[in-house]
Amino acid sequence: MLRSRPLRAVLLALLPCLSAHAAEGLWTFDRPPVEALGKQYGFAPDAAWLAALQGAAVNFGASASFVSPDGLALTNHHVVLGCASRLATPEKDIVAKGFVARSREEELRCPGGEASVLTGIEDVTARIRAAEDNAKDEAGQASARRAAITAIEQECQQAAGATGQCRVVSLYQGAVWNLYRSDRYDDVRLVFAPEYQAGFYGGDPDNFVYPRFALDVGLVRLYRDGKPVRPAHWLHIDPAGPKPGEPLFVAGHPGATQRLMTEAQLRELRDVQNPLALAGAQRRIDVVLAYGKRSPEAERQSKDELFGLQNWYKSLSGAQAALSKTGFLERKAAQESDLRARAAGKVKGDPWADISAVVARQSARAKLDWVSDFRGPNLLARAGTLVQWAHETRLPEAERLPEFRQASLPRTQARLLADSPAYRELDRVLLLDRLAEARELLGAGHPFVKAFEGEGAAALEQAIAGTKLDQAAERRRLIEAGPDAIDASNDPMLVLARRLEPFVRESRHFAEDQVAGPIGRAAARIEQARYAAYGSSVAPDATGTLRFSYGEVKGYASAGVAHPWKTTIGGLFDRAASFDEVAPFNVTPSWRKARTTLNPDTPFNYVLTADIVGGNSGSPIVNRAGDLVGLIFDGNPASLGNYYQYAEDTERAVAVHPAAILEALDKVYQAGSLVRELQSPKR
Amino acid sequence: MLRSRPLRAVLLALLPCLSAHAAEGLWTFDRPPVEALGKQYGFAPDAAWLAALQGAAVNFGASASFVSPDGLALTNHHVVLGCASRLATPEKDIVAKGFVARSREEELRCPGGEASVLTGIEDVTARIRAAEDNAKDEAGQASARRAAITAIEQECQQAAGATGQCRVVSLYQGAVWNLYRSDRYDDVRLVFAPEYQAGFYGGDPDNFVYPRFALDVGLVRLYRDGKPVRPAHWLHIDPAGPKPGEPLFVAGHPGATQRLMTEAQLRELRDVQNPLALAGAQRRIDVVLAYGKRSPEAERQSKDELFGLQNWYKSLSGAQAALSKTGFLERKAAQESDLRARAAGKVKGDPWADISAVVARQSARAKLDWVSDFRGPNLLARAGTLVQWAHETRLPEAERLPEFRQASLPRTQARLLADSPAYRELDRVLLLDRLAEARELLGAGHPFVKAFEGEGAAALEQAIAGTKLDQAAERRRLIEAGPDAIDASNDPMLVLARRLEPFVRESRHFAEDQVAGPIGRAAARIEQARYAAYGSSVAPDATGTLRFSYGEVKGYASAGVAHPWKTTIGGLFDRAASFDEVAPFNVTPSWRKARTTLNPDTPFNYVLTADIVGGNSGSPIVNRAGDLVGLIFDGNPASLGNYYQYAEDTERAVAVHPAAILEALDKVYQAGSLVRELQSPKR
Incomplete structure (x- = not known):
């Protein structure tokens, strides 16, 4: 599924030279x-048409739209x-059994x-340039750029107020800088989720x-001040769906x-x-699978984590397969030679x-950077964020890691304080595996491993058993x-996180x-050279911001x-x-x-040629009339090559x-x- | 579909060194x-079990079984x-509309x-050795072997009488010689054929x-002396079909x-x-497709020919793909080196x-051998067989081409005299293409091309327009x-065939x-060296005789x-x-x-791991009880590699x-x- 999970490479995505294809471009x-x-x-499409689609597109981690x-x-x-x-509990397992709010009152925040x-x-x-x-070296x-970005974001944020959100984003890796203004909603309520088995029919074998x-469909309602939002734009659903040959448009947040x-x-x-990421994902999958086999409750606890890991692994495998295809890098090299000759x-x-x-520098420390990461085990991630919080919020704005700058601080805090469960035993096996991985990759004597081990196995066990960071109130x-x-706390998980924090910080910087x-x-x-040489226009690489792509429905053949x-x-x-x-x-x-x-005979799922990658999950598909005619949830195997090159003839969203959405809501649920409500009269 | 179409290679299939796999072996x-x-x-399985299956297995060009x-x-x-x-006519198109005999009287010969x-x-x-x-060189x-084979077949044939059929077949390419005795039936009547679209659902895209x-199912009834045959063995149909994990057995005639x-x-x-065969098949397909577009009647006339050509092309492409896979020939070479070292x-x-x-000698004349063939255009094939008949039947038995020896002569005659239609215009385009192909491959000055052209384009047209060989009575x-x-006849198609016959004969010899x-x-x-080196037992290559294979039902994944x-x-x-x-x-x-x-929810089609190739079409699948639980009609794409190596993990019949057979016969037809009748009580 097209969930965006940050590959290590996200931070470094770069420039030029692919000729524009039919439906290529985010x-x-x-x-x-x-x-x-x-x-x-x-x-x-004219400006009003585009504004209506943009206004209906919702950034919800992945993608969504007002309907x-x-x-x-x-x-x-x-x-x-x-x-x-x-929200699920062993008593009320809304993941396994699904959830339908039959009134506004039943919607769950x-x-x-x-x-x-x-x-x-x-x-x-221009302002950043x-x-x-004005700087000399x-x-x-770098410092001047950071300061300018901070100033732009702060000015914007002051004007926007608490519900506004301002972010300066870089496109074409710094050739273009844009200020993105958004309306922010922090009251999102669950309205509908089918049973896991219906939503994820076919499971991992059918994923991608x-x-x-x-029926990979979910409904939420956005609230503000306790009332449902009345969006400026929303998409009317056309149950007839798409027709072969007609142009279809996608709005989403490719990662x-x-x-x-x-x-x-x-x-x-x-x-x-x-290869580092694939091996890491595989060992985490093994750990979580083994954990889930302990009991039905353990399986329930591990389901979301497992899905995320398997999805990440499969996505990465497909991408790696595209990258490893005979001739792919050779073609890249040839394109590059041509550009270099012209430039x-x-x-x-x-x-x-x-x-x-x-x-070359990056490769040299790749293993250390791979393990220097707080994400994964829930309790360590929370402890790590708290330790970083204490360190970063003392720094001047422009020197902070991005998620601790003023514009992002509310979001970071909200995530940290969210009242979501942490499963101590699941965390324990993940944490122990993380240490084992570091030992294998770096060797037992490496300072990172020493810091991780602290005073030995008992200390680690104690960090898990003794931490209070599972409680939102303590955080x-x-x-x-x-x-x-925070610095003075002797919560054992915070103590562990403090020992690891210098490595994580160094890696981030x-x-x-x-x-x-x-x-x-x-x-x-x-990029300047490329424009000079070819003059053609290509879309910037995806970076998680709102993007527009298009295509049409089309079957295909694979393996005969x-x-x-x-x-x-x-x-x-x-x-x-x-x-x-x-x-x-x-x-x-x-x-x-x-x-x-x-x-x-009700149409259920379908494929289209639109350019998509992870993060496009939940993207609305609209027709010329601007009506919603589909909901993207996945890509075919070839689409995984889209990370490196739009697989024109073979990829499908x-x-x-x-x-199917209306038929299922009506007759099944x-x-x-x-x-x-979904058939509200068009305005 | 698993129709056997003689690849040029059929004549030359040979020996050693593949380790025996799970279900490998015909x-x-x-x-x-x-x-x-x-x-x-x-x-x-014991002897009685095997005898029952063998006795129910029918050689019908491809495969069939008494039910x-x-x-x-x-x-x-x-x-x-x-x-x-x-049997079809424009007025009564039983190919398009299907056919059901609702009584014995309605069955069509x-x-x-x-x-x-x-x-x-x-x-x-032993007798052949x-x-x-006794021979010196x-x-x-070769001559002594041919004489011995002829003698064995003739002795057998005399004892067997008119309804018997005796053939000496070579296995392991001459390491083993067997005499195969069969009962022969020349009165076969059509009982059931579904509409082409139901029998060949999915057409060429879904083939293989x-x-x-x-519903790739047909029923015929065998008659002798005007009465339905009462076979010694027939298979009881078990509508429950196969169960996952149980062993399944196949009897058929892999080509x-x-x-x-x-x-x-x-x-x-x-x-x-x-490559020669693929290019030849492709150009014939193009010719027949173009012909079929002329009118609905032309399409009807060309349907069987087109199906055969497309099936042949797809089968050959798949086989060639397996042969061309990276490492395949290298593995063969390595196996061969090992054997040579041990031997x-x-x-x-x-x-x-x-x-x-x-x-090397074969390669040198490959193009000439490829074009030197009477098959294809119907009228030329008939003329060619007549010219060969005149020539071969004058020769001593042991010197004749196999189809003109006493044992095979009745069959060759029956085929030649069958009252089946020839479409003059379809033959014309096929014949002209055959000449064009020869010209391209050999050059305009080649003696074969000169012989084909005779006195020029008008003569060729006249051969088509003037021949009377479309009439069974004339033949x-x-x-x-x-x-x-025959030699004296000046039927213009016979004249053409006489000019080509020396080339065809030379090529055959x-x-x-x-x-x-x-x-x-x-x-x-x-082969002797292989036995000495490995001692293991492998099945002989398929040669169109009755074979036994086995496997079990099993899904698989392909392209994800x-x-x-x-x-x-x-x-x-x-x-x-x-x-x-x-x-x-x-x-x-x-x-x-x-x-x-x-x-x-009625099961329709299924896959099993049994070893099959072209010619297995129509093979019964039986369970341990000897009951029929399936009817083979095709293989998956990977099965096309079976020509060269049983594709253990990926191939499926x-x-x-x-x-589905019973449900469709009952409710659709x-x-x-x-x-x-299909549910006759088991004996």
Whole structure:
């Protein structure tokens, strides 16, 4: 599924030279490919059309969209799964059994839930360049740039108030800087989630696969001041869905692509970074799978974590497969040679060599950077964030890590204080594995390993058993008591996190100052050269901001099998019976019960050629009329190559058909009021 | 589909060194792998069990089996398609509309239809070796062997009478010689064929593909003396079908494998023979497709020919893909090196080098051999057979081409005289293309091309327009008038065939005397060396005789998609709706009409791991009880590699489930009497 999980490479994504293909490009809303669309489809969306889509698009970690005048937002089941997991209990397992709020009162607030809607884009490149130009050397430039970004964000934030959110984002790795203004919502309530088995039908075997039969659909409602939001724009659902040949448009938040990287960077990803990540993901999957086998309750606790890990692993494997394909790097190298020949004498220095030098430094400490990370085990992640909080909030704004700058601090705090469960025993096995991994990668004598071990195995066990950071109230108390109180606390998990924090900080600063910085400056020179050489326009790499892409429904063949552009509800029952109703291909009791009332020919899932990557999960698909005709939730196997190159002929985005959403809500989930709300009269 | 179409390589299939895999092996019925079966499944079929299966297995070009005490035989729709095509007329198009005989009287005799049942296998190796040993040189040995074979066949034939059939077959390319005795039936009547679209659901895109939803089922009844045959053995149908994990057994007539070839032979196939055949098949497909577009009647006329060509092309492409896989030939070479090292000093001469020398000669004239073939255009094939008839029947028995020896003459005559239609205009375009191909491959000045052209374009047109060989009566008249009359005839197609005949004869003799002969003798030495080195037992390559294989039902994954072991009738309607009912994925009116009465969960098609290749079409699948639990009709894409190596983990045979056969006959085709006959009480 198209969940965005930060690959290590996200921070370093870079520039040039791919010719623009049919539906290629994850475009920003201020520079959509209207000319290409006009040429290909005779339809060039105007400003009002684009504003309506942008205004309905919701950033909800992944993607979502408003689908009613009362703030109802449509996204994927796997996107609301985190919220449902935090709300589920052994007694009321809404993950396994699903959830339908039959009235506003029954809607459940997601712990730590937050969403935002992009309200404006402003080009601030000139102001940042001007600040840089006043500095004398590279270090001064970096510092001046950070200061300028902070100033822009703070000015904007003051004007925007508490519900506004301002972020300066870099596109084309620093060639372009934009200020993104959003409306922020921190009251998100769960309205509908199907049973895990219906939402994730086919499970890991069917993930990133097509044909599919998944109701990967979730509904949330955004609230502000205790009232449902009345969005300026929302999408009317057209149950007829898409027609073959018509242009379809996608708005979503693709997380990260690396299409503009140099050959040296891609080679390093393939040979160093990706193998580390794949091995790491695999060992975590093994640990969580083994844990889940202990008991049904352990399985319940581990479900969300396992899904995330397997999804990450499969996505990374597919991407690595594309990167490892015979000839792929050779083609990249040839394109690069061509550009370098054309740019000879016109570009300052040798930016390709500059990047290669950075990549070499990066490779040298790749293993240490891989293990220096607080994420993963829940309690360590919380302790780590608290330790960083104490350290970072004492620094001047411009020197802080991004998530501790003023603009991001409320979000970081909300996440830290969210009242979501931590499973001590699951954390324990993950933490022990993390130590084992570090020992294997770095050797037992490495300072990081020593710091991790502290006073030995008993101390680690004690960190898990004795910490109080599982309680939101304790975390709140520490935040409110301030940095000194955090530093003084002898909570054993905080003690562990304090020993690891210098390594994590060093790794973060290395990535930001010694990798992203110099690569960005070199890449900006490459991009100028590329424009000079080819003059063509390419979309920036994805960075998690709102993007616009397009395509059309189209079947395809793979391994000799012809895949139709859509599947039907009847196919769900065929697939289940074909697998003798064995999990993960079994049909849930609710669907089984509704079978005779369902029209088997109702379109269920479908594929389209739109350019998508992880983070596009939950993206609305609209037609020329601006009506919602689909909900993206996955990509086919070839789409995993999109991280490095849009796989024009073979990649497909996988979507839920609107007719299936309405049919299931009506007949399987008896959610008549939601069906009526989803069919609100168009304005 | 698993129709056997002679690849050029069929004549030359050869020996050694593959380790035996799980379900690998197309075993003869006199040497079944009972030990391996006992070990793997705790079930070693005894002689009576094997005799019952052998006695029920029918050779019908491809494969079939008796399924009732009244001589009803079950095979594939695509196996009875040739018969149906010959019986169809524009007014009564039983190919498009299907056919059900609702009483014995309505059953339609297939023109040229013939079938046989294997009644005995006798080892005659010693007698042939003894004859060879009396000869002084290689030429003498070949001649002595031919004389011995002829004598054995004639003795047998005299004892067997008119309904018996005796053939000496070579296994392991001449290391083993067996006499195969069969009962022959020349009155085969069509009982049931579904509509082409239902039998060949999914058409060429779904051919050699899985999942499938095809009722690739046909029924014929064998008659003798005007009465239905009462077979000694017939298979009871078990509608429950197979269970996962249980051993399943297959009896059929796989056409040809090349698993025991040397690396040099396989390389020549890959680089010379297969490319020629692929290009030839492609151009014939183009010609027939273009012809079919002229009118609905032209499309009807070309359907069977087109199916055969596309099936051949796809099969050959898949085989070539397996052969071209990175490392395949390298592995073969490594196996060969190992064997040669072990055999050093123990084998007479260098049989591998001997074979390589033959292969080089074969390559040198590959293009000429490719075009020197009467098959293809119907009228030319008939004229060619008549010209050969005149020539060959004058020769002493042992010098004749195999199909003109006494034992085979009745069959050759029956085929020649079958009252099946020839479409003059379709023949014309095929013949012109054949000439164009020869010109391209050999050059305009080549004697074969000159002979083909004769007195120019007008003469060719006249050969098509003026021949009377489309009439069975004329062909009969010529046969009865004898060789001199045939030679004297100035039928213009006979005139053309006479000009080409020397080339065809030379090509046939080259293949038989200068390729198969010496390769067989060298291969026999290799096989002895292999036994000495490894001592293990491998099955002989397939040669179209009755074989026994086994396996179990098992799903598989390909290109990331998990395929279940079976599909259901509900899946047919899903696939049709998913493709918007566009051909070849549309559901026929008969199925559409019956939809609500059909149980959608009825198993439709399924896959099993049994070793199969082209020619296994129509093979019965039986369980331990000897009951029929499936009907093989196809293989998945990986199974096409079986020609060169049993693709253990990935290959699957594709079968029709017995429940679907009964459900469709009952509810779609209202063939109650057939359903009752198929459920005849077990004896």
